[in-house]
Amino acid sequence: MTSLIACGTYRKESALEFQHAEDGSMAADISADAKISVVSSIDLGLLVWDLEFNQKVYQWGYKGDGETINLVSTVKIASDTSYVVSADRESFAIWNLENGEPDGFWRIDESTIRDVAIADKGTTVLVGRSNGKVLMLEPFTGRRLEFLGHTERINSVDISPNGYYALTGGNDYVAYLWDTRTGQVVYRFDHPSRVTKVALDPKGRYLFTADSQKTARIWDVQTGEEVSTLQFIQRQIIFSAVQFSEDGTRLLTGSPNRLLALWDVKTGKKLNGWRVKPNDKAMGNSAIVYGVGFYGDNQVISESSSGWAEIWDIQ
Numbered sequence: 001m002t003s004l005i006a007c008g009t010y011r012k013e014s015a016l017e018f019q020h021a022e023d024g025s026m027a028a029d030i031s032a033d034a035k036i037s038v039v040s041s042i043d044l045g046l047l048v049w050d051l052e053f054n055q056k057v058y059q060w061g062y063k064g065d066g067e068t069i070n071l072v073s074t075v076k077i078a079s080d081t082s083y084v085v086s087a088d089r090e091s092f093a094i095w096n097l098e099n100g101e102p103d104g105f106w107r108i109d110e111s112t113i114r115d116v117a118i119a120d121k122g123t124t125v126l127v128g129r130s131n132g133k134v135l136m137l138e139p140f141t142g143r144r145l146e147f148l149g150h151t152e153r154i155n156s157v158d159i160s161p162n163g164y165y166a167l168t169g170g171n172d173y174v175a176y177l178w179d180t181r182t183g184q185v186v187y188r189f190d191h192p193s194r195v196t197k198v199a200l201d202p203k204g205r206y207l208f209t210a211d212s213q214k215t216a217r218i219w220d221v222q223t224g225e226e227v228s229t230l231q232f233i234q235r236q237i238i239f240s241a242v243q244f245s246e247d248g249t250r251l252l253t254g255s256p257n258r259l260l261a262l263w264d265v266k267t268g269k270k271l272n273g274w275r276v277k278p279n280d281k282a283m284g285n286s287a288i289v290y291g292v293g294f295y296g297d298n299q300v301i302s303e304s305s306s307g308w309a310e311i312w313d314i315q
Contacts, residue, residue: 010259010273014310015299017277018054020047021307024279027074027290028303031081032202032243034293036097037303038084040072046086048097051293051301051309058100060086076117079161079202083122087113094122094139104139117159117166124163124180128154134168136180145183149176158200158207167207169195175209177221187224191215199242206248206265210239218251218265228268232261241292241302252300254289260302262314272314279306 020028021041028039030051039047046060071088078084083103084095089112093105103122111131118125127135134147134154152171159166165186169175175189175198189195191211199208206227210216216230216239230237230251241254250271251263262272278285291303301311 010261010275011312012275014274014276015313016311018049018309019307020049020303020309024307025290025303025305026070027072027086028305029075029077029084030243030291030293030301030303031077032079032293033081034295034301036077036081037291037309038075038077038086039303039307040070040075040086041307042070045070046072046075046084046095048084048100049309051295054309058095060095060100060102074113074116078118078120078122080120082120083118085116085118085125087116087127089113092116092125092127094118094125096122106137108135114154115157117157119159119163120161124159126157126159126166126168126180128157128168128170130154132170132172134166136166138163145180147176147178147183149178149185150174152194155194155196156198158198160200160204161202165200167198167200167209169198169209171195173211177207177224187219189217189219197239197242199244201244201248203244203246203248206244208242208244208251210237212236212238218268228264228266230263230268230270232270241289243292243294245294250294252292252294254292254302254304256286256288258287258289258304260289260292260300260312262300272312274300274302274310274312276302276304276310277306277308279304 023042048058091107111129115128132150136145150170154170171194177187193211193213197210218227260274279287288305295301
C-alpha cells in the first residue's frame, strides 16, 4: 500500500471489506464507537451489523407485513448506541438497539422529511423538513417544539447527546446552534451558499458546517469562534458523513463521490484520503459514503451506497 503524498491523492486499497447489502444501500450510519452500523438496504430493509465480528444483529422491516419496498433514506444512531432513528420522506421510527424492537412510528403530513437525529437513550428526536421547519420531539414524554429560525428547506440536522442542543442547516445559507428546551438561538453561522451538512462533536468541543460551494468550517462550541477551514484543492466537496475523533484532534468525512478523508481539526489540513468501492449498479461508477468511524487507533471504517463496509489503515 502506498503512502499518501499529495493533497489530492486518495488510496483505493482497503485493509478489510465486508458486504453488508448485496444490492446496495440508500442510507447508513456508523456508531460513535464504531462497533455497530445500520444499513438501509435496497432489498432487505434495515440491517444492523456488529462491526467487531461482522455479524448481522437485527433485520428490521420498515413497512407492514408483506411489503417489500424499503424507502428509508436516512438513519442515525444515538452517540451512546442505544437507539436508532430511521426515516423515509413521510414518516420516521425509533428502534431500541438493546432489544431490537421499535419504540414508535410517526407520520409527517405537512412536508417531507429531509434529515433526522436522535439523542442518547432516545430522549429527543430532531426532524428537519422541506418547509424549513425543524421538529423537536421527546418520544417518551410527548413534548414537541418547532424551530422556525430557517426560511428555506432544511438539509442537515444533528443533536447533542443530552438532547439539549440542536445544530441545523438549510438552503437559507445559515446554520443555527439552538437550545431545544427553549427554541432560542445560541449561535448563527453564515455561509456563502446553502448549508448542506452539519455535525456536532459528541464531546461538546466542536461543531462542523459545510456549504454547497467551497466552505467547510470547524467551530468552537463554547465560543462560537472559527477553529479552522478545511483545505482542499477540488473546486468543491459535498459532505455526506462526518465524525470527530475521540480525542478531538481529527475529523473524518465522507462524500458522495466515493471520497473518505481525514483532517486535522486545528489546521484544517487533509491528513489522509481514500476512495471507497463503487456501486456497480449505479451510473458513473460512483458511490456515496454514508457512514464513517474511527476503528481503533490506526484505522477508519466506512459504509457506502455500494453496500460494502471497508476498513482503512491510517498511514
